[in-house]
Amino acid sequence: MTSESQPGLSFSIVQDSEPPAWAAQVLDCLGADGRLQQGEPGFRARPGQLQLSLAVARCVAEGGVLVAEAGTGVGKTYGYLVPALLSGQRTLIATATRNLQDQLSTRDLPRLLALLGVNRRVAPLKGRASYLCTHRLASARREGHYLGQTELRQLAQVERWAHSTRSGDLAELPELDETSPLLPLITSTRDNCLGSRCAGWQGCHVNEARRRALVADVVVINHHLFFADLQLREAGVAELLPSVQTVIFDEAHRLNDIGVQFLGRQFSTRQLRGLATELVNEGMRWARGFQPWPELASLLEQQARALDQCLGRETPRAGVRLRWLDASPEGVAAPRWQQLQLQLAALLARVSEALLAVAETAPELRRLADRVGVLQQSWSGFMRPPAGMVVRWLELGRQARCMEAPLSIAAALAPLLAPETQAPARSWVFTSATLGLDESLSWFTEPAGLKGLATVLRVASPFDYPRQACLHVPEGLPDAQDPEHASALAQWLVEPVRCLRGRTLVLATSLRALSELAHQLQHLMAGTGIDVLVQGQGSRRRLLERFREGGGAGHPCVLLASGAFWEGVDVPGDALQMLVIDKLPFPVPDDPLVQARSQALRQQGQSPFERYVLPETAMALKQGAGRLIRSESDRGVLVVADERLLQRSYGQVLLGALPEMPAVNGQAALMQVLKALREPG
Numbered sequence: 001m002t003s004e005s006q007p008g009l010s011f012s013i014v015q016d017s018e019p020p021a022w023a024a025q026v027l028d029c030l031g032a033d034g035r036l037q038q039g040e041p042g043f044r045a046r047p048g049q050l051q052l053s054l055a056v057a058r059c060v061a062e063g064g065v066l067v068a069e070a071g072t073g074v075g076k077t078y079g080y081l082v083p084a085l086l087s088g089q090r091t092l093i094a095t096a097t098r099n100l101q102d103q104l105s106t107r108d109l110p111r112l113l114a115l116l117g118v119n120r121r122v123a124p125l126k127g128r129a130s131y132l133c134t135h136r137l138a139s140a141r142r143e144g145h146y147l148g149q150t151e152l153r154q155l156a157q158v159e160r161w162a163h164s165t166r167s168g169d170l171a172e173l174p175e176l177d178e179t180s181p182l183l184p185l186i187t188s189t190r191d192n193c194l195g196s197r198c199a200g201w202q203g204c205h206v207n208e209a210r211r212r213a214l215v216a217d218v219v220v221i222n223h224h225l226f227f228a229d230l231q232l233r234e235a236g237v238a239e240l241l242p243s244v245q246t247v248i249f250d251e252a253h254r255l256n257d258i259g260v261q262f263l264g265r266q267f268s269t270r271q272l273r274g275l276a277t278e279l280v281n282e283g284m285r286w287a288r289g290f291q292p293w294p295e296l297a298s299l300l301e302q303q304a305r306a307l308d309q310c311l312g313r314e315t316p317r318a319g320v321r322l323r324w325l326d327a328s329p330e331g332v333a334a335p336r337w338q339q340l341q342l343q344l345a346a347l348l349a350r351v352s353e354a355l356l357a358v359a360e361t362a363p364e365l366r367r368l369a370d371r372v373g374v375l376q377q378s379w380s381g382f383m384r385p386p387a388g389m390v391v392r393w394l395e396l397g398r399q400a401r402c403m404e405a406p407l408s409i410a411a412a413l414a415p416l417l418a419p420e421t422q423a424p425a426r427s428w429v430f431t432s433a434t435l436g437l438d439e440s441l442s443w444f445t446e447p448a449g450l451k452g453l454a455t456v457l458r459v460a461s462p463f464d465y466p467r468q469a470c471l472h473v474p475e476g477l478p479d480a481q482d483p484e485h486a487s488a489l490a491q492w493l494v495e496p497v498r499c500l501r502g503r504t505l506v507l508a509t510s511l512r513a514l515s516e517l518a519h520q521l522q523h524l525m526a527g528t529g530i531d532v533l534v535q536g537q538g539s540r541r542r543l544l545e546r547f548r549e550g551g552g553a554g555h556p557c558v559l560l561a562s563g564a565f566w567e568g569v570d571v572p573g574d575a576l577q578m579l580v581i582d583k584l585p586f587p588v589p590d591d592p593l594v595q596a597r598s599q600a601l602r603q604q605g606q607s608p609f610e611r612y613v614l615p616e617t618a619m620a621l622k623q624g625a626g627r628l629i630r631s632e633s634d635r636g637v638l639v640v641a642d643e644r645l646l647q648r649s650y651g652q653v654l655l656g657a658l659p660e661m662p663a664v665n666g667q668a669a670l671m672q673v674l675k676a677l678r679e680p681g
C-alpha cells in the first residue's frame with residue numbers, strides 16, 4: 001500500500017516504499033478495500049482514522065508516549081483498538097465512563113476480534129461496587145425487614161439473577177437504577193469485605209473478575225480504578241501493570257480531574273455512619289455483651305452529626321466546599337474544629353480498643369478493627385497541616401467529607417512513564433476528542449506532566465461543520481449572572497422548541513440553573529404536547545433512550561441536563577437538532593481546587609485567568625458543543641445563551657475552541673433555520 005492509494009493521508013509515518021510491518025497491518029485492516037471495509041457493513045476507510053491508527057501502531061511497536069486528539073467522527077475507537085490487537089501485546093485500556101467501558105468489552109472488542117480473525121482474551125475489570133457481593137446479599141435478605149416495597153421487589157429480582165450470572169456485574173441488570181438504595185446493601189466496600197475469611201470467597205465475583213483480568217490479553221478498566229489502585233493496591237491493577245506492554249487511556253480529557261480525586265486523602269461522615277451500623281450488627285452478632293456496641297455506635301452517629309453541622313447553622317441544600325488553608329476549614333471556628341478533631345480521635349481509639357479485644361472471635365470483627373485503623377490513620381492525617389503541593393477542603397452537603405488532593409496527576413504518572421522504570425509498560429497512548437486548544441495540546445499535557453515527553457497528534461473531525469451546523473447567540477437576555485437569566489431563557493426557548501417539536505438538549509452550567517429552567521419550562525410547555533425531561537427524573541440511560549425516541553415515532557421532547565451530560569452523550573440523527581448552552585461554563589470561582597490552581601499560577605507570576613480559567617472554559621464549551629453533530633448527515637444549531645461570547649474580548653478565544661460554523665443573527669433568521677431543519681428538502 002502506498003500513499004497514492006490513500007488519498008488525504010500523510011505518509012510522514014510511512015516514508016519508505018516498503019512500510020514497516022506494523023503500518024502494513026494497519027493499512028491492510030483500515031485502508032481502502034481493507035479487511036474492515038470488506039467485513040463490516042457501512043465501514044469506510046477514513047484518512048483521519050488511518051493517521052491515528054498508524055501513530056498508535058508506531059507507538060505500540062517502538063514504545064514511548066503518544067497524546068492524540070481525534071475529533072468527533074474520526075473513528076477513534078477502532079483507530080487504537082486495531083493496532084493494539086494486531087500487536088499481540090498485553091494491553092490495558094482505561095476509559096473515564098462505565099458506559100464506554102461496557103461498550104468496549106461487550107461490543108467493540110468482540111466485534112473487532114471476529115473481523116480481524118484474531119484470538120485474544122478480553123476481560124473487563126471494574127471497582128468492587130460494580131459486582132454483586134453474595135455475602136452481603138444474604139445479609140440484606142436476613143435484615144430485609146428494614147427495606148421498602150420497591151427495594152424488596154428489586155432484591156427478589158437480584159436473587160433470581162444471582163443464580164444465573166457468571167460475572168456478577170450489576171450492569172447486567174439495567175432495571176436496577178444506579179441510584180437505588182439497594183446497591184450499597186448488595187455490594188462490598190474495601191472496608192466491609194471479609195476477604196479470604198469470607199465463606200463466599202471461592203465463588204466471589206470480585207475475585208473472579210480479578211482472576212480473569214490477570215490472565216487476559218486485553219483488560220478494560222476505568223480511570224477511577226487505575227488511580228484508586230495506584231493508592232490502595234487493592235483492585236488488581238497494580239498487579240497487572242508489570243506484565244502490560246501497552247496502556248491506552250481513552251476519554252483522556254477526564255484523566256486529570258478523576259486522578260486528583262483518587263490520589264488524595266479523604267474522610268467522610270458516611271464512613272463513620274457505615275462503621276456505626278456494622279459495629280452494632282457484627283458486635284451484637286459475634287460478641288454480644290462483651291462491649292457496649294449500641295453505645296459506641298450511637299457515639300459515632302453523634303460525632304458524624306456534629307461534623308455534618310460544624311458550620312453551626314444549616315448547610316445549604318446544594319452543598320458547599322469550604323477552603324481549608326489553616327488549622328480549620330473556612331467558616332468553622334478553630335476552637336470548635338479542634339474540639340471535634342480531638343473528640344473524634346478519642347472515640348475512634350475507644351472503638352478500636354473494643355474491637356481489638358474481641359477481634360479473634362470472628363473474621364467480621366477483625367475486619368472491622370482493621371477498618372477503624374484505616375480511619376484513624378486518615379483522620380490523624382487531617383489533624384496535621386497539609387504538606388506539599390496539595391489542596392485541602394471540607395465538603396458539606398448530604399455528608400461531610402474532608403478532602404485533600406494533589407493539584408495535578410503529573411507526580412503520580414511520572415514514575416510510571418520514566419524510561420528507567422519502563423519494565424511495566426513500554427507504550428502509553430492518551431486519546432480523546434478534546435485535549436487542548438493549541439498544537440501541543442498543553443491543556444492536557446501540562447497537568448499530566450507529558451509536555452515535551454509525548455509525541456502529540458491532532459486529527460481533525462471529518463464533519464463539514466460550516467455546512468452541518470450554525471451558531472446562534474440570543475440577543476437581549478439578562479446578563480448571564482443575573483438571577484433572572486434562567487427564567488428569561490426558559491421563555492426564550494418556547495418558540496424554537498415548539499418549532500422543532502422538541503429535539504432540543506439544554507445543557508445548564510449549574511444545578512441551580514437547571515432546576516430553575518426545569519421549573520419554568522415545564523410550566524410553559526404544558527399543553528403543547530412536548531414533554532420536558534429533566535436530569536434526575538430517571539436514570540441517565542432511560543432519559544437518553546426517551547430523548548432518542550422523541551426524534552422518531554416517540555412523543556416529542558426536550559431534555560434539560562447538567563454535569564455529566566456535557567460529555568459522552570451521543571444522539572446522532574434528528575432527535576437532537578438544537579443544542580442550547582445556558583452560560584459560558586467558567587470554572588466555579590470558589591471551588592478550592594480552582595482557587596489552589598489559580599494561586600499556584602499567581603505565585604509563578606502567571607495570569608490564572610489566561611492560563612487556567614479561560615482554557616478550562618474553552619475546553620468545557622468545546623466538549624458540550626461536541627454533542628450536536630455526531631454523524632456526517634446530522635444538521636443542527638448551537639445556541640449559546642450568553643452574550644459575553646460576542647461582547648467580551650476573551651470571547652474570541654472561546655469561539656476559537658468551537659468548530660468553524662456560520663453565525664445566525666436575529667430571532668427571525670434562527671426561526672428560518674429551525675423550520676428548514678424540521679422540514680428538510
Ligand code: SF4
Nearest residue numbers: 133188193194198204
Ligand atoms: S469476599 Fe468480600 S466481596 Fe466477596 S463475597 Fe465475601 S464479602 Fe463479598
